[in-house]
């Protein structure tokens with residue numbers, strides 16, 4: 130079993146609250162990703178679960194047992210760090226076997242477990258080598274092997290891929306997922322990389338300034354972000370997010386950016402008309418929901434078309450990212466590769482408002498409040 134329960138867990142360094150009253154129930158077999166910008170408290174939270182950092186407040190349970198005062202070695206967790214500190218003078222075999230040797234596991238059993246871990250990571254043929262004779266990716270696999278061999282209830286991983294180059298990162302990410310599918314070991318994984326979070330997590334926990342912003346399956350969080358921070362943190366290119374004013378005086382509700390009036394569809398208009406909603410709001414619409422129309426006023430798909438001027442064109446092979454300005458505001462649209470647009474050209478931005486988000490004056494998604 131590998132449940133992890135966090136109840137109002139906090140960490141203070143002097144007056145600074147690095148982690149603020151985080152509550153989270155992680156189920157057995159789950160792969161949970163802690164995601165957020167540098168300094169948001171992800172590593173601190175992970176280290177508190179590992180027992181490497183004292184808890185200022187709150188309770189941590191692993192498999193139903195309160196572990197606040199249990200030493201790291203006795204928590205039945207294994208941690209994998211970004212810097213896979215392997216012992217340079219030991220072979221791969223001895224590096225992987227090390228945690229078992231330290232806990233006095235008999236040699237025959239150690240041998241069997243090392244072989245099993247090596248096999249699941251494709252390291253069987255490298256067991257006699259020393260770390261210096263391995264590539265970066267292979268070294269990280271050895272570090273994983275050292276965690277796997279302990280057969281812990283929970284893996285705790287702190288940015289384990291960030292020292293690898295881009296191609297290897299993708300490959301090792303896939304290996305980690307296959308490994309998790311096979312071993313089913315509960316995993317808490319820290320990253321600042323939204324792609325890692327979206328591709329790996331059963332659930333992601335988005336953090337900011339020590340505070341949990343949103344918890345949920347990656348696609349749900351992407352599709353319905355709890356606030357403007359989450360909306361902007363997930364997604365590349367970044368979501369188009371513009372502050373403006375709600376005009377609720379007529380039969381339709383308009384979102385106004387200066388003199389640009391964007392009529393809101395019923396779903397958003399309904400949210401805007403709720404009691405207590407301020408006039409100030411923000412509209413969010415992702416680049417993939419923003420189309421480029423070469424004719425400035427024409428749309429057959431029922432989108433609202435906003436006239437704009439192309440500022441920048443970025444081809445990324447499969448797509449074309451087009452930045453365009455209207456009323457001094459910048460928007461990004463994801464267009465088809467090879468669309469003939471150049472800077473200075475007038476275009477229409479086709480906004481699929483059915484997929485847009487409306488945030489209140491406090492930044493919260495109005496669809497998720499109330």
Ligand code: ADP
Pocket residue numbers: 142147165166167168169170171172173174
């Ligand atoms: P993340 O992993 O999200 O980058 P951390 O958990 O490492 O963030 O840090 C969270 C906050 O706590 C940061 O502001 C960091 O500077 C601070 N912090 C971390 N460790 C210490 C420490 N030992 N002493 C004082 N402040 C710390």
